[in-house]
Amino acid sequence: MLEADVLKYPTKVITNEQRAAFFANGSLVLESFVSNHWLKRLRHVVSESIESARHMTENNAVYLLESGHCVDAPALRRLNNPVCHHPDFWRFASESPMVELAADLCGPNVKFYHSKLNFKWPHVGHQFDWHQDIPAWPHTDYSPISIGLYLEDCGVEQGPLMAINGSHRGDLHSMYDNDRNWVLRIPEEDLEPGWQDRLVNLTGPAGSVVVLNCRVIHGSHQNSSPRMRPLLLNVYSSADSMPYAFNPLANQYEGVIVHGEPARYASHDPRGCELPPDWSKGYVGPWQHQANAQANEKSS
Numbered sequence: 001m002l003e004a005d006v007l008k009y010p011t012k013v014i015t016n017e018q019r020a021a022f023f024a025n026g027s028l029v030l031e032s033f034v035s036n037h038w039l040k041r042l043r044h045v046v047s048e049s050i051e052s053a054r055h056m057t058e059n060n061a062v063y064l065l066e067s068g069h070c071v072d073a074p075a076l077r078r079l080n081n082p083v084c085h086h087p088d089f090w091r092f093a094s095e096s097p098m099v100e101l102a103a104d105l106c107g108p109n110v111k112f113y114h115s116k117l118n119f120k121w122p123h124v125g126h127q128f129d130w131h132q133d134i135p136a137w138p139h140t141d142y143s144p145i146s147i148g149l150y151l152e153d154c155g156v157e158q159g160p161l162m163a164i165n166g167s168h169r170g171d172l173h174s175m176y177d178n179d180r181n182w183v184l185r186i187p188e189e190d191l192e193p194g195w196q197d198r199l200v201n202l203t204g205p206a207g208s209v210v211v212l213n214c215r216v217i218h219g220s221h222q223n224s225s226p227r228m229r230p231l232l233l234n235v236y237s238s239a240d241s242m243p244y245a246f247n248p249l250a251n252q253y254e255g256v257i258v259h260g261e262p263a264r265y266a267s268h269d270p271r272g273c274e275l276p277p278d279w280s281k282g283y284v285g286p287w288q289h290q291a292n293a294q295a296n297e298k299s300s
Protein backbone atom coordinates (compact mmCIF):
# COMPACT_ATOMS: atom_id res chain seq x y z
CA MET A 1 0.00 0.00 0.00
CA LEU A 2 1.32 3.44 -0.84
CA GLU A 3 1.81 6.10 1.84
CA ALA A 4 -1.06 8.32 0.61
CA ASP A 5 -3.50 5.40 1.07
CA VAL A 6 -2.16 4.46 4.52
CA LEU A 7 -2.87 8.04 5.62
CA LYS A 8 -6.60 7.59 4.87
CA TYR A 9 -6.92 5.25 7.88
CA PRO A 10 -6.97 6.52 11.49
CA THR A 11 -4.09 5.44 13.73
CA LYS A 12 -4.72 3.10 16.67
CA VAL A 13 -1.61 2.96 18.85
CA ILE A 14 0.39 6.02 17.79
CA THR A 15 -0.66 9.62 17.17
CA ASN A 16 -1.08 11.23 13.75
CA GLU A 17 1.98 13.36 14.59
CA GLN A 18 4.09 10.25 15.23
CA ARG A 19 2.96 8.70 11.94
CA ALA A 20 3.69 11.95 10.09
CA ALA A 21 7.16 12.04 11.69
CA PHE A 22 7.80 8.47 10.55
CA PHE A 23 6.82 9.25 6.96
CA ALA A 24 8.88 12.46 6.98
CA ASN A 25 12.04 11.03 8.57
CA GLY A 26 11.96 7.33 7.68
CA SER A 27 12.41 6.26 11.30
CA LEU A 28 10.60 6.58 14.62
CA VAL A 29 11.40 5.84 18.27
CA LEU A 30 8.57 5.01 20.68
CA GLU A 31 10.07 5.07 24.15
CA SER A 32 8.98 2.33 26.60
CA PHE A 33 6.26 1.20 24.17
CA VAL A 34 6.36 -2.49 25.17
CA SER A 35 5.02 -3.62 28.55
CA ASN A 36 7.13 -5.16 31.30
CA HIS A 37 5.08 -8.32 30.94
CA TRP A 38 6.33 -8.81 27.34
CA LEU A 39 9.86 -7.74 28.21
CA LYS A 40 10.05 -10.34 30.97
CA ARG A 41 8.77 -13.12 28.71
CA LEU A 42 11.10 -12.21 25.88
CA ARG A 43 14.18 -11.84 28.08
CA HIS A 44 13.52 -15.31 29.42
CA VAL A 45 13.42 -16.91 25.96
CA VAL A 46 16.45 -14.88 24.85
CA SER A 47 18.43 -16.31 27.80
CA GLU A 48 17.30 -19.79 26.81
CA SER A 49 18.43 -19.19 23.22
CA ILE A 50 21.88 -18.08 24.37
CA GLU A 51 22.13 -21.12 26.60
CA SER A 52 21.19 -23.44 23.73
CA ALA A 53 24.14 -22.08 21.70
CA ARG A 54 26.66 -22.85 24.45
CA HIS A 55 27.98 -26.09 22.91
CA MET A 56 28.02 -24.89 19.33
CA THR A 57 31.35 -24.48 17.59
CA GLU A 58 30.32 -22.99 14.25
CA ASN A 59 27.61 -20.88 12.64
CA ASN A 60 24.54 -22.56 11.22
CA ALA A 61 21.21 -21.47 9.69
CA VAL A 62 19.94 -20.31 13.10
CA TYR A 63 22.93 -18.96 15.03
CA LEU A 64 25.70 -16.56 14.07
CA LEU A 65 28.32 -16.84 16.80
CA GLU A 66 30.28 -13.84 18.07
CA SER A 67 34.09 -13.81 18.18
CA GLY A 68 35.30 -15.25 21.48
CA HIS A 69 32.31 -17.59 21.76
CA CYS A 70 33.14 -20.73 23.77
CA VAL A 71 31.41 -23.21 26.00
CA ASP A 72 32.28 -21.23 29.14
CA ALA A 73 31.18 -17.91 27.69
CA PRO A 74 28.61 -18.27 24.91
CA ALA A 75 28.39 -15.18 22.71
CA LEU A 76 26.01 -14.58 19.81
CA ARG A 77 25.94 -12.06 17.01
CA ARG A 78 22.53 -13.00 15.64
CA LEU A 79 19.71 -15.49 16.06
CA ASN A 80 18.00 -15.84 12.67
CA ASN A 81 14.21 -15.95 12.68
CA PRO A 82 13.64 -16.17 16.44
CA VAL A 83 9.93 -16.59 15.55
CA CYS A 84 10.77 -20.17 14.54
CA HIS A 85 12.87 -20.75 17.62
CA HIS A 86 10.34 -20.26 20.42
CA PRO A 87 6.54 -19.72 20.31
CA ASP A 88 6.81 -16.58 22.48
CA PHE A 89 8.79 -14.82 19.75
CA TRP A 90 6.02 -15.59 17.25
CA ARG A 91 3.32 -14.58 19.75
CA PHE A 92 5.08 -11.28 20.21
CA ALA A 93 5.34 -10.75 16.43
CA SER A 94 1.73 -11.74 15.71
CA GLU A 95 -0.38 -11.01 18.81
CA SER A 96 1.23 -8.07 20.62
CA PRO A 97 0.75 -4.32 20.04
CA MET A 98 3.49 -4.67 17.36
CA VAL A 99 0.73 -5.72 14.99
CA GLU A 100 -1.38 -2.56 15.50
CA LEU A 101 1.76 -0.48 15.22
CA ALA A 102 2.54 -2.13 11.87
CA ALA A 103 -1.06 -1.45 10.78
CA ASP A 104 -0.73 2.24 11.68
CA LEU A 105 2.31 2.47 9.38
CA CYS A 106 1.56 -0.04 6.57
CA GLY A 107 -2.25 0.17 6.38
CA PRO A 108 -4.91 -2.12 7.85
CA ASN A 109 -3.81 -5.31 6.08
CA VAL A 110 -0.41 -6.46 7.33
CA LYS A 111 1.77 -9.41 6.40
CA PHE A 112 4.75 -10.86 8.27
CA TYR A 113 8.05 -11.31 6.39
CA HIS A 114 10.96 -12.37 8.66
CA SER A 115 12.72 -11.70 11.96
CA LYS A 116 16.16 -11.54 13.54
CA LEU A 117 17.58 -10.98 16.99
CA ASN A 118 20.74 -8.90 16.66
CA PHE A 119 22.93 -8.90 19.74
CA LYS A 120 25.81 -6.55 20.35
CA TRP A 121 27.89 -8.34 22.89
CA PRO A 122 29.61 -6.16 25.53
CA HIS A 123 32.91 -4.72 24.20
CA VAL A 124 32.85 -6.77 20.95
CA GLY A 125 29.44 -6.12 19.30
CA HIS A 126 30.35 -5.06 15.76
CA GLN A 127 29.71 -1.96 13.72
CA PHE A 128 26.97 -2.30 11.09
CA ASP A 129 27.88 -0.20 8.05
CA TRP A 130 25.46 2.28 6.44
CA HIS A 131 22.98 0.47 4.21
CA GLN A 132 19.39 0.30 3.00
CA ASP A 133 17.39 -2.87 3.69
CA ILE A 134 15.09 -3.21 0.71
CA PRO A 135 17.77 -4.12 -1.90
CA ALA A 136 18.33 -7.34 0.11
CA TRP A 137 14.63 -8.29 -0.11
CA PRO A 138 12.84 -6.25 -2.82
CA HIS A 139 9.04 -5.94 -2.80
CA THR A 140 6.65 -4.46 -5.35
CA ASP A 141 6.31 -1.32 -3.21
CA TYR A 142 8.16 0.32 -0.33
CA SER A 143 5.69 -0.37 2.47
CA PRO A 144 7.94 -2.88 4.34
CA ILE A 145 9.10 -1.76 7.77
CA SER A 146 11.37 -3.22 10.43
CA ILE A 147 10.13 -2.89 13.98
CA GLY A 148 12.96 -3.24 16.49
CA LEU A 149 12.58 -3.72 20.22
CA TYR A 150 15.40 -2.92 22.65
CA LEU A 151 15.27 -5.62 25.31
CA GLU A 152 17.71 -3.65 27.49
CA ASP A 153 18.42 0.06 27.86
CA CYS A 154 20.23 1.29 24.78
CA GLY A 155 22.23 4.53 24.89
CA VAL A 156 24.88 5.74 22.44
CA GLU A 157 27.57 3.62 24.16
CA GLN A 158 25.74 0.37 23.31
CA GLY A 159 25.79 0.97 19.54
CA PRO A 160 22.13 1.87 18.92
CA LEU A 161 20.58 1.98 15.47
CA MET A 162 21.36 5.26 13.72
CA ALA A 163 19.48 6.63 10.72
CA ILE A 164 19.79 9.54 8.30
CA ASN A 165 16.56 11.52 8.40
CA GLY A 166 14.84 11.86 5.03
CA SER A 167 17.21 9.45 3.25
CA HIS A 168 14.29 7.13 2.36
CA ARG A 169 13.09 9.85 -0.05
CA GLY A 170 16.38 9.75 -1.97
CA ASP A 171 17.53 7.17 -4.50
CA LEU A 172 18.35 3.61 -3.60
CA HIS A 173 22.10 2.99 -3.49
CA SER A 174 23.65 -0.11 -5.01
CA MET A 175 24.55 -2.67 -2.34
CA TYR A 176 27.24 -4.07 -4.69
CA ASP A 177 30.81 -2.80 -4.98
CA ASN A 178 32.49 -1.94 -8.30
CA ASP A 179 33.45 -5.61 -8.80
CA ARG A 180 29.82 -6.71 -8.38
CA ASN A 181 30.36 -8.23 -4.95
CA TRP A 182 27.31 -7.90 -2.71
CA VAL A 183 28.57 -5.74 0.19
CA LEU A 184 25.38 -4.33 1.78
CA ARG A 185 27.13 -1.10 2.61
CA ILE A 186 27.21 2.49 1.45
CA PRO A 187 30.68 4.07 1.70
CA GLU A 188 30.48 7.36 3.64
CA GLU A 189 31.84 9.29 0.66
CA ASP A 190 28.73 8.25 -1.31
CA LEU A 191 26.31 9.77 1.23
CA GLU A 192 24.66 13.09 0.37
CA PRO A 193 26.57 16.19 1.54
CA GLY A 194 25.33 17.36 4.94
CA TRP A 195 24.22 13.86 6.01
CA GLN A 196 25.89 14.35 9.41
CA ASP A 197 23.33 17.06 10.23
CA ARG A 198 20.49 14.61 9.62
CA LEU A 199 21.95 11.71 11.58
CA VAL A 200 19.84 10.50 14.51
CA ASN A 201 20.82 8.07 17.26
CA LEU A 202 17.77 5.90 17.85
CA THR A 203 18.30 5.30 21.57
CA GLY A 204 15.82 4.42 24.29
CA PRO A 205 15.24 2.60 27.57
CA ALA A 206 14.39 -1.12 27.60
CA GLY A 207 10.98 -1.65 26.00
CA SER A 208 11.52 1.11 23.44
CA VAL A 209 10.62 0.40 19.86
CA VAL A 210 12.43 1.69 16.77
CA VAL A 211 10.73 1.59 13.39
CA LEU A 212 12.70 1.80 10.15
CA ASN A 213 11.33 2.43 6.67
CA CYS A 214 12.82 -0.14 4.26
CA ARG A 215 14.61 2.59 2.20
CA VAL A 216 16.07 4.65 5.04
CA ILE A 217 19.88 4.67 5.30
CA HIS A 218 20.86 3.25 8.67
CA GLY A 219 23.67 1.50 10.53
CA SER A 220 25.18 1.29 13.99
CA HIS A 221 28.51 1.64 15.82
CA GLN A 222 30.36 -1.00 17.78
CA ASN A 223 29.26 -1.68 21.36
CA SER A 224 32.24 -0.52 23.39
CA SER A 225 30.38 -0.67 26.71
CA PRO A 226 30.18 -3.46 29.32
CA ARG A 227 26.41 -3.80 28.66
CA MET A 228 24.73 -6.02 26.09
CA ARG A 229 22.49 -4.60 23.34
CA PRO A 230 19.87 -7.19 22.30
CA LEU A 231 17.62 -5.87 19.49
CA LEU A 232 14.67 -7.97 18.32
CA LEU A 233 13.65 -7.02 14.74
CA ASN A 234 10.43 -8.11 13.04
CA VAL A 235 9.76 -7.15 9.41
CA TYR A 236 6.23 -6.52 8.12
CA SER A 237 4.69 -5.12 4.94
CA SER A 238 1.26 -4.20 3.61
CA ALA A 239 -0.54 -7.38 2.56
CA ASP A 240 -0.48 -6.18 -1.07
CA SER A 241 3.29 -5.64 -1.20
CA MET A 242 4.75 -8.73 -2.88
CA PRO A 243 8.36 -9.92 -2.45
CA TYR A 244 9.92 -10.83 -5.80
CA ALA A 245 13.26 -12.34 -4.72
CA PHE A 246 14.10 -15.23 -2.39
CA ASN A 247 13.74 -14.31 1.30
CA PRO A 248 17.29 -14.26 2.77
CA LEU A 249 15.76 -15.40 6.08
CA ALA A 250 13.11 -17.77 4.69
CA ASN A 251 10.77 -18.99 7.41
CA GLN A 252 7.47 -20.76 7.94
CA TYR A 253 5.59 -17.55 8.84
CA GLU A 254 6.49 -15.56 5.72
CA GLY A 255 3.26 -14.20 4.21
CA VAL A 256 1.07 -14.82 7.29
CA ILE A 257 -1.54 -12.06 7.57
CA VAL A 258 -1.21 -10.72 11.11
CA HIS A 259 -3.78 -7.91 10.76
CA GLY A 260 -6.73 -7.47 8.38
CA GLU A 261 -7.26 -9.35 5.13
CA PRO A 262 -5.11 -10.90 2.39
CA ALA A 263 -4.72 -8.78 -0.77
CA ARG A 264 -6.52 -9.36 -4.07
CA TYR A 265 -4.22 -7.14 -6.12
CA ALA A 266 -0.54 -6.28 -5.69
CA SER A 267 0.54 -2.70 -5.00
CA HIS A 268 3.22 -1.36 -7.35
CA ASP A 269 5.63 1.52 -6.83
CA PRO A 270 7.27 2.53 -10.13
CA ARG A 271 10.68 3.18 -8.52
CA GLY A 272 12.82 0.13 -9.29
CA CYS A 273 15.17 -1.80 -7.02
CA GLU A 274 18.40 -3.57 -8.00
CA LEU A 275 18.11 -7.33 -7.52
CA PRO A 276 20.09 -9.05 -4.73
CA PRO A 277 22.09 -12.27 -5.22
CA ASP A 278 20.06 -15.49 -5.34
CA TRP A 279 19.65 -16.22 -1.62
CA SER A 280 18.19 -19.67 -2.35
CA LYS A 281 21.83 -20.70 -2.82
CA GLY A 282 22.67 -19.61 0.74
CA TYR A 283 22.84 -16.52 2.94
CA VAL A 284 25.75 -15.87 5.27
CA GLY A 285 24.49 -12.69 6.95
CA PRO A 286 25.47 -9.06 6.50
CA TRP A 287 28.64 -8.86 8.59
CA GLN A 288 30.54 -11.33 6.40
CA HIS A 289 29.75 -9.29 3.26
CA GLN A 290 30.67 -6.01 4.96
CA ALA A 291 33.93 -7.43 6.39
CA ASN A 292 34.93 -8.73 2.93
CA ALA A 293 34.28 -5.28 1.49
CA GLN A 294 36.42 -3.58 4.15
CA ALA A 295 39.25 -6.07 3.60
CA ASN A 296 39.11 -5.47 -0.18
CA GLU A 297 39.22 -1.70 0.37
CA LYS A 298 42.33 -2.02 2.57
CA SER A 299 44.18 -4.27 0.12
CA SER A 300 43.48 -2.07 -2.93
Ligand SMILES: O=C(O)CCC(=O)C(=O)O
Pocket residue numbers: 116118128133159160161218219220231233
Ligand atom coordinates in the same frame (compact mmCIF):
# COMPACT_ATOMS: atom_id res chain seq x y z
O1 LIG B 1 21.83 -4.56 14.67
C1 LIG B 1 22.13 -3.47 14.18
O2 LIG B 1 22.73 -2.61 14.81
C2 LIG B 1 21.78 -3.13 12.76
C3 LIG B 1 20.73 -4.02 12.20
C4 LIG B 1 20.38 -3.68 10.80
O3 LIG B 1 20.55 -2.59 10.34
C5 LIG B 1 19.77 -4.71 9.98
O4 LIG B 1 19.65 -5.87 10.44
O5 LIG B 1 19.41 -4.38 8.83
